[in-house]
Amino acid sequence: MSPRGKKLNEQMRSDAKAKITKAALEVFAEYGYHGATMEQIMKASGLSKGLVYHYFPSKEKIFFHLVDKALEISRNTWKEALDSPGTAWEKIEKLSENVAKIAFTDESSLYSLIMVQATTQGKSIPGLMEHIFQHLAFYNELPPLIIEAQKSGEAAPGDPQILFLAYVALIQGFVLFLLNDDETKKKITPEIFTKVLRNPGKPNG
Amino acid sequence: MSPRGKKLNEQMRSDAKAKITKAALEVFAEYGYHGATMEQIMKASGLSKGLVYHYFPSKEKIFFHLVDKALEISRNTWKEALDSPGTAWEKIEKLSENVAKIAFTDESSLYSLIMVQATTQGKSIPGLMEHIFQHLAFYNELPPLIIEAQKSGEAAPGDPQILFLAYVALIQGFVLFLLNDDETKKKITPEIFTKVLRNPGKPNG
DNA sequence: GTCTATACACTGATAGAC
DNA sequence: GTCTATCAGTGTATAGAC
DSSP states (O other): OOSSSSHHHHHHOOOOHHHHHHHHHHHHHHHHHHHHHHHHHHHHHHHHHHHHHHHOOOOOHHHHHHHHHHHHHHHHHHHHHHHHSHHHHHHHHHHHHHHHHHTTHHHHHHHHHHHHHHHGGGGGTTHHHHHHHTTTGGGGGGGHHHHHHHTTOBBBBOOHHHHHHHHHHHHHHHHTTTTTHHHHHHTTTTTHHHHBBTTTTTOOO | OOOOOHHHHHHHHHHHHHHHHHHHHHHHHHHHHHHOOOHHHHHHHTHHHHHHHOOOOHHHHHHHHHHHHHHHHHHHHHHHHHHHSHHHHHHHHHHOOOHHHHHHHHHHHHHHHHHHHHHHHHHSSSSSSHHHHHHHHGGGHHHHHHHHHHTTTBBSOOHHHHHHHHHHHHHHHHHHHTTOOOOOHTTTTTHHHHHHOOOSSSSOO
């Protein structure tokens, strides 16, 4: 049916989509959802207006696509640690390792920024917050691990929900502050994140 | 000259300005700089289009005004702690107290959110980033205190700049996550913030 | 000839400004 | 209330592979 070979077509499709995605990531990260214009995304991608709209039906759908990719990166980073063998505390340490390794790479930083923007402006983008909450379910796996690690004395005592929030807040906060500071990014260690959960009464659990 | 008494006039001016500021704070916090419209701010303030433009020359100037107020709240919170008497570590503990007490009140939360938005979208608002950096100089007073507290063994060892960043990141991160969670806000204690700086080898410095 | 990628002028709506 | 600029989104047309 297809005049061009199917493979070639798919190649072109995914090439173009990847170009648009990359350009949109950069533009949205810099200007925010409302501040970014399709014009900017077209210029950044080097593609025409018609083509961009050929692949994505709307600005909103492009943003949703980026949010989905951000969630996927995050979920993979978490899942790989939380599904690893070992005690609850070992899993938490593994998670800190993964975060330190992945969250501050150039691409991940931009995706994290997309999530921050989604959080702060989500109310003005219909359906976005619901979409995010639905796909953030993997976060819920951490609090039970904290509770388990509290029982073994490795995690700090106190409200597990607050400890959990502190952990996530610290990661997001770092992303925000290190956007343009590559030198400091290199100094991020897993220990920084684990520290907010660790029980100081029992050093080095 | 003035048909109305001078005092009355000034009263009206500050009333109107306060109304606009309050409305703008809420609208910008919810929709972001670009997502917010002057229409929304006018409706939220209950004032006419003409009056709003009488008090502020542009949308941009309103946002700058909010950023300045946010910086002022932050500076006061920090200064009051860092200028207090006592050791370096005591000042840090006082700072955590102030932050826990002030940063999560309804008004401060919104101002913090304005700062987050300014950070993430600042590049698309001319002059904003420079403006913010100029007025964030008070942040620079914390790292020396950390270094001093490291010498006395109260602060954790390690790169003071990273510890400083972790402290600030944690505060900002909490603000971001607790926007719509008043129940959890109540549970925030100074200890959560101090913990990221404390030396676990010497509990309770 | 047919299908798909691509280009771009245009439209309608709405925002900021005054 | 009005003016003007600009945005998201569309309609139509061309190019080229098969």
